[in-house]
Amino acid sequence: MDLQLKDLSHAYDETEVLKDINFSLPSGQIVCLIGPSGCGKSTLLRFMGGLERPTSGDVLQIGEPPADSLNPLTYIFQDFALLPWRTVEGNISLVLEDHGIRGTAATSIIDDVLIRTKLIDFKNALPKQLSGGMKQRVAIARALAVKPACLLMDEPLSALDSQTRELLMEDLIDLWMKEKYTACYVTHNLNEAVRLGHKVIVLSRRPGTIREIVTLDIPLEERLANPAALQEQQQYLWSLMREEAEAADKELGHV
Amino acid sequence: MSDKINKTTSPSVPYRGGGFSPRPAKIVAPVLFALIFSLWETGSRLGWISPLILPAPSEAAQALIELFNSGQLFLHLSASLQRLIVGWICGSLLGISFGLAAGLFTLARGGIVPLVAAIFPIPKIALLPLFIIWFGIGEESKIATILFGTFFPTVIAVYGGVDNVDRGLIRMGQSFNLSWWSIVRKIILPGALPAILSGFRISASIGIILLVAAEMIGAEYGIGAYILLAGNLMAMDQLLAGVAILSVLGLIVSWLIGRAEKYFLRWRL
Numbered sequence: 001m002d003l004q005l006k007d008l009s010h011a012y013d014e015t016e017v018l019k020d021i022n023f024s025l026p027s028g029q030i031v032c033l034i035g036p037s038g039c040g041k042s043t044l045l046r047f048m049g050g051l052e053r054p055t056s057g058d059v060l061q062i063g064e065p066p067a068d069s070l071n072p073l074t075y076i077f078q079d080f081a082l083l084p085w086r087t088v089e090g091n092i093s094l095v096l097e098d099h100g101i102r103g104t105a106a107t108s109i110i111d112d113v114l115i116r117t118k119l120i121d122f123k124n125a126l127p128k129q130l131s132g133g134m135k136q137r138v139a140i141a142r143a144l145a146v147k148p149a150c151l152l153m154d155e156p157l158s159a160l161d162s163q164t165r166e167l168l169m170e171d172l173i174d175l176w177m178k179e180k181y182t183a184c185y186v187t188h189n190l191n192e193a194v195r196l197g198h199k200v201i202v203l204s205r206r207p208g209t210i211r212e213i214v215t216l217d218i219p220l221e222e223r224l225a226n227p228a229a230l231q232e233q234q235q236y237l238w239s240l241m242r243e244e245a246e247a248a249d250k251e252l253g254h255v
Numbered sequence: 256m257s258d259k260i261n262k263t264t265s266p267s268v269p270y271r272g273g274g275f276s277p278r279p280a281k282i283v284a285p286v287l288f289a290l291i292f293s294l295w296e297t298g299s300r301l302g303w304i305s306p307l308i309l310p311a312p313s314e315a316a317q318a319l320i321e322l323f324n325s326g327q328l329f330l331h332l333s334a335s336l337q338r339l340i341v342g343w344i345c346g347s348l349l350g351i352s353f354g355l356a357a358g359l360f361t362l363a364r365g366g367i368v369p370l371v372a373a374i375f376p377i378p379k380i381a382l383l384p385l386f387i388i389w390f391g392i393g394e395e396s397k398i399a400t401i402l403f404g405t406f407f408p409t410v411i412a413v414y415g416g417v418d419n420v421d422r423g424l425i426r427m428g429q430s431f432n433l434s435w436w437s438i439v440r441k442i443i444l445p446g447a448l449p450a451i452l453s454g455f456r457i458s459a460s461i462g463i464i465l466l467v468a469a470e471m472i473g474a475e476y477g478i479g480a481y482i483l484l485a486g487n488l489m490a491m492d493q494l495l496a497g498v499a500i501l502s503v504l505g506l507i508v509s510w511l512i513g514r515a516e517k518y519f520l521r522w523r524l
Contacts, residue, residue, distance in 0.1 A: 051429060051430055071431055074431070075427070077423060079423055081424055083441070083445070085522040094433075095433070098431075098437050128523075
């Protein structure tokens with residue numbers, strides 16, 4: 001299943017937030033969205049999963065999602081969004097219960113995703129007992145449990161310290177190597193974008209438009225071995241964003 | 256920088272980080288209570304406090320023992336507890352449903368919130384005669400008073416609690432396609448539970464206050480009736496015994512809610 005954004009524009013009252021956004025999210029690829037703060041990249045992600053409606057334009061699903069996908073468009077949030085009163089297991093079972101998956105069927109899915117995210121020993125822990133990185137891994141496990149056709153990740157590593165971020169990024173790359181998932185990855189961290197993205201979409205400041213779509217050709221697994229090329233790409237992205245970021249920083253909030 | 260550290264000319268950095276963190280100290284309360292009661296008792300024994308103004312604690316205790324021995328304590332307590340429990344449970348259930356409605360639906364919020372704001376501040380005791388006309392002099396009017404009094408604080412606590420549920424969690428529920436009812440049951444209600452339980456603390460105390468007020472009219476048994484009778488007879492020792500029962504009742508309720516909080520909110524930090 002591919003996602004296609006067509007002529008998407010959005011405005012809150014008088015403020016134009018996004019304008020004429022067109023791009024597609026081909027299956028099996030990670031597309032990174034970067035842009036200065038307030039450019040509407042998180043809003044764009046909310047349109048892609050149907051949590052918000054754009055004023056004009058459309059997000060199209062091209063092709064059927066796989067039949068076994070319980071929740072084709074699945075989010076991973078910056079603040080993890082785990083229920084603090086449920087254990088690791090309970091948080092994952094939450095998203096299965098509504099599909100009528102309980103008992104042994106649920107346990108086998110839960111065990112499977114917890115093994116894939118290396119969390120199986122923490123099945124009965126409460127979120128407050130876990131570190132930030134572990135919490136985000138629980139959220140990733142929860143997302144995997146519903147077999148998404150497309151992962152929508154809203155700055156998933158931004159709330160974590162840099163060491164944890166590095167570890168989790170390696171996990172995300174490993175996972176992609178194994179499962180070739182489709183993802184839209186919103187970030188303001190250029191390094192994350194050049195490490196994870198097959199395509200990087202650079203948005204301009206408000207009203208957000210697509211400034212450039214950069215395609216990164218180095219395979220994901222070879223990127224760490226190619227620091228010079230990575231650095232070059234990152235520099236290039238920064239040169240695209242620098243002025244926008246500077247200008248966006250000086251804007252007054254509109255709240 | 257000199258090599259030799261000179262203590263007299265280089266003072267240590269002054270400590271400024273203390274205070275603002277009171278710790279629980281279990282010993283303080285019993286000591287304080289014992290001190291107050293022993294002062295009061297010695298004051299009465301030595302004649303500094305006239306028994307007409309304030310009887311000694313031992314006399315109040317004596318009255319309590321007499322009440323127990325006569326078998327009346329059980330009658331009074333069971334009558335009062337029955338009213339309190341029925342009134343409080345009905346008021347809380349209604350309050351939770353109305354509070355939830357106000358927290359979830361625009362139309363309900365528009366109606367319920369101003370209504371609650373208008374009626375909550377009315378002392379329910381003032382409405383007691385009205386309830387007597389509506390429901391008769393028997394149990395119904397007393398229960399109605401308690402029900403009415405506990406309903407409003409519960410509504411306020413519940414809809415405040417629902418408002419404070421993390422919107423991110425609700426959005427997460429929607430993003431995983433949870434049904435509306437699942438989101439209410441599994442995300443909103445548990446998320447509002449801390450506020451609901453602290454609302455219970457307030458509503459239970461209001462319930463006890465209203466219980467006594469309601470029992471002052473047309474009640475044969477009940478702690479309130481006992482206190483009123485003692486007051487009319489100027490039997491200050493009995494009056495104090497009744498007040499002590501109420502105070503213990505309040506302590507028990509608060510302890511029970513504390514236990515409930517410990518159990519239901521053990522997921523909190």
